[in-house]
Amino acid sequence: MSLGATTSTAGEVTDPGDDVVLSARTLYRFFRAGDEETLALRGVSLSLRAGELVAVVGPSGSGKSTLLACLAGLDEPDGGTVVVGGRRISHQPETVRTRLRASMIGLVFQSGNLLEHLTVRQNVRLAQRLAARGRRGAVDALLDVVGLAARGAAYPSRLSGGEATRAGLAVALAGDPAVVLADEPTGELDSATERQILDLLAERARSGVAVLVAGHSPAVAAAADRVIRLRDGQVV
């Protein structure tokens, strides 16, 4: 995918670099609860290239989830810029962020991204339709990739933790995203299932997707091509 366009239209960057699919510059995020102010992100910058698997690791509270939410346009940074596919996603109206996210980004959460009243197959098909990008007929192939070919008719409440994560991954991949952002997808899984999920993410990266996965576990860092360490909201 060529992302090298140069234009002055609002929301586009001048030179995103050859294969940089996502970049964040000097992100700040403050939270205020009563008198207490938390600086969750303190000037975080990063770039994510097509075909690489990058891990964001750091202790609890270091800012991983906040960072991923800002990168995905689910949350707005108080300072700094996020650019995805050559277009600015930060500081945009929600409709713009949602559209950009749907066309470019697949999200995987530990808590799951499945609608409970739909089967696994229906969840994946819906995600594909919403993104309006996935290849038709690819739903079963995708379920096969994540090892859930036999579980397409199951409802989320009947899935094990590992199955739910893999179904969530199929949903995230349904729109053929250029970027996958996974927030602690393996947090609650045993090490064999964690390995499976990380292998799937690595395989996606090898096929050209830019993958960012946040987690605590050494296995997450070990699976990555590159590791970004966060502490107290800063890259260390």
Ligand SMILES: Nc1ncnc2c1ncn2[C@@H]1O[C@H](COP(=O)(O)OP(=O)(O)OP(=O)(O)O)[C@@H](O)[C@H]1O
């Ligand atoms: N909505 C919020 N309101 C107030 N403080 C928040 C909010 N969200 C996050 N924080 C604070 O921001 C800091 C970073 O939190 P964040 O969830 O990003 O960390 P994390 O590295 O993802 O942690 P974990 O590994 O436990 O999920 C923490 O101090 C947290 O308490």
